[in-house]
Amino acid sequence: MTRLLAVSGSLRARSTNGAVLRSALELFDGPTATADIGALPHFNPDLDGEGATPPAPVGALRTAVAGADVLLIVSPEYAHGVPGVLKNALDWLVSSGECVDKPVAVITASPFPTGGDHANAQLRETLRMMTGQVVADACREIPAIGPKIDPATERVTDGPTLADLRTAMTHLATATTKSTEATEPAEATEATADAPTAP
Numbered sequence: 540m541t542r543l544l545a546v547s548g549s550l551r552a553r554s555t556n557g558a559v560l561r562s563a564l565e566l567f568d569g570p571t572a573t574a575d576i577g578a579l580p581h582f583n584p585d586l587d588g589e590g591a592t593p594p595a596p597v598g599a600l601r602t603a604v605a606g607a608d609v610l611l612i613v614s615p616e617y618a619h620g621v622p623g624v625l626k627n628a629l630d631w632l633v634s635s636g637e638c639v640d641k642p643v644a645v646i647t648a649s650p651f652p653t654g655g656d657h658a659n660a661q662l663r664e665t666l667r668m669m670t671g672q673v674v675a676d677a678c679r680e681i682p683a684i685g686p687k688i689d690p691a692t693e694r695v696t697d698g699p700t701l702a703d704l705r706t707a708m709t710h711l712a713t714a715t716t717k718s719t720e721a722t723e724p725a726e727a728t729e730a731t732a733d734a735p736t737a738p
Contacts (some may be wrong), residue, residue, distance in 0.1 A: 541569040541712045544607035548614025548625035548658075550577050558688045559648045559681065559704070560613040562695040567611075567708045574603050574628075582630035597631050604637040609711050610671070612662060613646045616655035621662055629665055638669045642714035644677035644707060654680030677711040679703060 545564060549556045564571045578596040580586065587593045593601070604610065614625050632638050645662045647655030659680050663673050681687070687697035695701055 541714075542606065542608045543567050543569060543571045543611055543711070544603050544609075545571060545573045545611045545613065546576060546625070546628065547573065548612065548622045550624055553690070553693065554615065555650075555684045555688055556613050556615045556648050558693045559646060559684065559695060560611070561693065562701065563611060563613065563646065563704050563708055565694075566701070566705045568712050569608075572603065572607070574600055576600065576624060576628040579624075579628055579631060582627050587631075587634075593631075600628065600631060601635050601637050604632060604641070607641070609674075609714055610638070610641055610643040611646070611677075611711060612643065612666075613648070614655070614658055614662065616647055616649055616653075616658035619657040621658050621665075625662075626665075629669070633669055638666065638671040641671050642674050642711065643671045644674050644679075644711045646679045646681065646704075646707070648681040648684040650683060650685050652682045654682040656680050672714070674711055674714045677707045677714065679707050 543564070545560055547554070547557055547560050551557065560573070564573075575596070579600065580594050580596070587597070592598070612625070614622060643666055645659055645666070647659040647662075649655040659678065663678065666673050681700060687695055687700050689696045695704065
């Protein structure tokens with residue numbers, strides 16, 4: 540059975556993207572786990588030199604990623620970009636190789652009509668550079684997320700959004716290391732930093 544590891548780009552206890560992540564995991568056909576990235580130190584290659592033992596939270600993240608068959612990243616967009624805590628986690632995985640050929644989906648959700656498209660595009664580009672296999676059919680940008688979530692259950696309750704998440708999770712569950720993300724082009728995505736966008 541396909542094993543999924545999820546990574547949240549928000550540390551907020553009641554994050555809307557956290558609600559999206561939990562809803563997506565409940566729709567996934569297979570065992571799931573969620574990585575803890577809140578305890579990771581700031582990325583510093585001096586802490587991870589040849590022959591060195593990486594900090595314990597870094598080692599735990601790398602072990603979790605290595606043990607998963609597919610990855611799911613769910614993140615808000617902040618200031619038209621990727622939240623720092625998530626970029627820091629990815630930086631720790633760049634040189635260690637756990638993401639190589641690993642199928643991965645990116646879901647961003649935003650209160651705005653764009654659905655976090657800047658962060659979504661930047662995450663896909665970073666993951667392609669890390670030679671992860673971005674499964675395009677499993678990636679989503681969810682706009683106007685607020686009314687689509689029940690604050691009591693912290694789950695997505697909007698029918699069309701749930702159906703779309705189920706489709707995305709089905710594509711991710713059936714992805715393999717031979718997945719070629721529908722051969723999504725590896726062109727650099729220019730990051731923009733205009734007006735701030737709240738997570």
